[in-house]
Amino acid sequence: MIYFPQGYDIKTIEGAVPGRNGQVRLQFRSEGNRTWQVTPWEAVDPKANFSKKFILSGLESGKTYNLVVEARADQWGIITATMNGKFKTPPDAQTSKKILFAASTCQGYPHQDHPGGYKIYPFLESLDLDFFVHAGDIIYYDNTAKNKAMAYHNWNRMFSLPTNKSFHAQVTSYFEKDDHDTWFNDSYRGIETSFMGEFTFDQGLEVFRQEMPIKDKTYRTFRWGRDLQIWLVEGRDYRSPNTMPDGPDKTIWGKEQLEWFKRTVRESDATFKLLISPTPVIGPDRSTKKDNHSNKGFYYEGEQIRKFISKQSNMYVICGDRHWQYISKDPKYGIVEFSIGSNSNAHSGGWNQDDLRPEHLYLNVIGGVMTVSIDPANGGIISVKHYSVEGVKLNEFKSLAK
The missing domain is CATH 3.60.21.70 (Alkaline phosphatase D (PhoD))
Known part of the structure; x- marks a missing residue:
């Protein structure tokens, strides 16, 4: 048996960040490039902790890429969350x-x-x-x-x-x-x-x-x-x-x-x-x-x-x-x-x-x-x-x- 503190469960204990169904997409471009490449919207996988893995192709070597992650509830929804980042190749x-x-x-x-x-x-x-x-x-x-x-x-x-x-x-x-x-x-x-x-x-x-x-x-x-x-x-x-x-x-x-x-x-x-x-x-x-x-x-x-x-x-x-x-x-x-x-x-x-x-x-x-x-x-x-x-x-x- 697994016991949680009284009044708590896996979604409310300290540090909990429960996942939700939804869709995500990426925008990315190399630094100095004005044009964003955009992936299609993809649904997160509830069987994989509500995650989605993207494989980016055609990246140039030795570059810094800017990245924007966007999320929405479904195909009719507005963008409800974004996160900016970068990575080097x-x-x-x-x-x-x-x-x-x-x-x-x-x-x-x-x-x-x-x-x-x-x-x-x-x-x-x-x-x-x-x-x-x-x-x-x-x-x-x-x-x-x-x-x-x-x-x-x-x-x-x-x-x-x-x-x-x-x-x-x-x-x-x-x-x-x-x-x-x-x-x-x-x-x-x-x-x-x-x-x-x-x-x-x-x-x-x-x-x-x-x-x-x-x-x-x-x-x-x-x-x-x-x-x-x-x-x-x-x-x-x-x-x-x-x-x-x-x-x-x-x-x-x-x-x-x-x-x-x-x-x-x-x-x-x-x-x-x-x-x-x-x-x-x-x-x-x-x-x-x-x-x-x-x-x-x-x-x-x-x-x-x-x-x-x-x-x-x-x-x-x-x-x-x-x-x-x-x-x-x-x-x-x-x-x-x-x-x-x-x-x-x-x-x-x-x-x-x-x-x-x-x-x-x-x-x-x-x-x-x-x-x-x-x-x-x-x-x-x-x-x-x-x-x-x-x-x-x-x-x-x-x-x-x-």
Whole structure:
């Protein structure tokens, strides 16, 4: 049974933003263009949380587009709501251009630290980013999603927060999922539990695809000009049980995704290549953890990935999931991994600040955010900066392309 506070239901509890039937359309144009392109009016889908996903074609590379979203009740109704925004498109693979993007992870709704949301978003909005990546745990279902309606409620309340709404209306954004925004902590397909009530693992996969701007597979790669290509990977859909003994048959990525990753990395001629993973590949991680590539639970597949990355030029790893900031260098392969850290101080933790290990190049048990700058000057320069939640620079890693 699911109980709400007396006098409340799913449509009236704190953070509720219940959907309605209606129609929406988009108007968009590149900056400097006076002519708007307009999509047809489309009905929202009540079975997909009253959402509608548009796929825009014919966009020019390396442009900033202005966007207007309009809504009405039905085909006879007047426009009752509008929202303005913008987004940038990637430069083509022949264009050499400085690129700046940011990454965040571990976003707990109870851990808001700013009126209307989170401190990191006003700071990031001021940077004129080219794009943003959320590396998983966008929301936390664990204690607040015991059926599908409650799962939708988690997305509604998070993305109606003023800081989040303002930021994502202005910045091209990519999203990965991890355990908490799939189902619950350390979850995988087939685990037996009554903890999540009526809400199932497969429903978690379905809801994520409905809520997020994803066209095909949840693992994908994007080229941003001559000097940068990123890989976003899927760590839940194809995962073996965490409890399974490690070996050649145990996987997080699955055979198809691993082959895709190796093939597309080999095909890339980008100066810098970045794997952005929802979970660590290098670590170090806590000795009690057994659910990612950096520890013994999935060591075999982790070694395959590390060996492959070590043979690439200028390839780095960015990871979510860990609630502390770090930069580490694998002592065996020399691969550098950047842990973003949680998006608020209240949500940080999980490591002892005094536990500085030889592989650590930087360690800070604190919340914040990370930016990555790719500069084509001098053959290519990567700069990775960790910031506090207030936007104070805490550390910078800088390296020339080799």
